Amino acid sequence: MRLAFMGTPDFAVPALRALHQAGHDIVTVYSQPPRPAGRGKKLRPSPVQVAAEELGIPVRTPRSLRRDTAEHAYFRDLKLDVAVVAAYGLLLPVAMLDAPTRGCLNIHASLLPRWRGAAPIQAAILAGDRESGVTIMQMDAGLDTGAMLLRDHVALTDHTTATTLHDDLAAMGGRLIVDVLNRPACPGTPQPDTGVTHVQRLSREDGRIDWTRPATDIDRQVRALTPWPGTFTILEGQVIKIGAVSPAPGTVHAAAGTVVDDHLLVACGGGTTLRITRLQRPGRGMMDAADFLRGQAIAPGTRFGAETPGD
Template sequence: MRIAFMGSPDFAVPALRALHAAGHDIAAVYCQPPRPAGRGQRETPCPVHRAALELGLPVRTPARLKRDAAGHEAFAALDLDAAVVAAYGLILPRAMLDAPRRGCINIHASLLPRWRGAAPIHAAILAGDAQTGITIMRMEEGLDTGPMLLAEALPIPPDATVGALHDALAAQGARLVVRALAEAPPAVPQPAAGVTYAPKLTKADGRLDWTTDAATLERRVRALNPWPGTYFDHGGEQVRVLAARVEPGTGAPGTLLDDAALVATGAGGLRLLRLQRPGRAAQDADAFLRGFALPHGAMLG
């Protein structure tokens, strides 16, 4: 089948590789333009761009798609059977959605209609969901509103971080999209009930609010690891929390209840298990506390 692939981050790479291995004719790979990164701020291609070059595939990196008539014509000229989209980062206008004969097919990392939007993996952990999954859907102009072709659930382990769940869903999505193209299952409308949204996250979402209950904070630590990361302020530094555990504890929220990093929250205690200072390596709490004081009775910001 003649297809285009449209994706940018690591999540999309397994799908690109699986489609290539399945023998599809990938006429073009669309991804975000190279951007400055690292200490030298060198122009760096995104993960999909790098994978496409490794596979010898042609790459297109438009900065925008809306109101780009020439770009729409170039896309239509590819004469595609389908386009596969996975975390591309740009909204496809109607002219592009309608160009492929079988439409544009999206790999979405949730069981739609739950967690439409930009951060479905994070949202599932934050909410304490028991499962998530992959939905292969036919795209339309609404935000993740299109009819579903395939869906498959994936249990969320109680200790899952967003990084681990991301990798499992990426592999699952790669397998399912290959199957969707091969089997051409009928499109089924999404249920009208149960719609939720997962907005884009920012660095500010990582600040730990100690007035929140400990169970919610523990999920936030897992849901925002590795990005954007959770943190608190103390001693003039912003300290990242990479792992934590709920334990009994009572006190004013933010107060350290012992000398081993047990923090009082809005309900219960949160034991900080792995921490990181700016510019330093991450450490387990016992090693961290030998070089950074978090004394009993201190208040964390």
């Protein structure tokens, strides 16, 4: 099948490789432009661009598509059977949505209509959902509102992290999109009007830990937002990144955020507690709590999050 692939981050790479391995004629790949990265701020191409170039597929990196009529015409003239979109990051105008014979298909990392929007993987963990999955959707002009062509699910546990779920769903997306393209074109199943939820783009501030929340909520926050945008708290005016925690049994009577033993057991909302197991001080790498404490002791009675760091 003659197709274009449109994606940017690591999540989209397994689908691109799966389509290539299945023998589809991927005539071009669209990805967001290279971004400055690292200490030298050198331009770094996206993971999808890197993968496409390894496969010998030409890559286009427009900064915007909305009013680029020349790009619309180029896309139309490709005479595509279908376009596959996976976490591309740019909105497709109607002129491009309607150009391929089978339209544009989106690999969305949730069980639609739950978690439409930009961060469905993190949202599912934050909400304590017991399952997530991938939906292959026929794209329309709305935000993740198109008809569903195929879905599959995966169970979420109390140990699921954004990293593990990302990798599971990325692989699932590659398998499902190949399956869909092997089937005859069909109109799909309209999304129900009930159970619709939306999630906004995440920001760094979403990672600030509120110790007045129950330990289970904070645990989900850390698992959902690590490695990006990351979770953090404040200690003596410094931002301390939190890489992993573990809810602990029992209750304590201490102010939220108070360290209650020599091994980073911290009081949370409702008398609950959790233990910080991985953390990072400024200018250092993420490390296990025992290694951290050898370099910077945190005495019982210390309170996290009680200060705001300076500029």
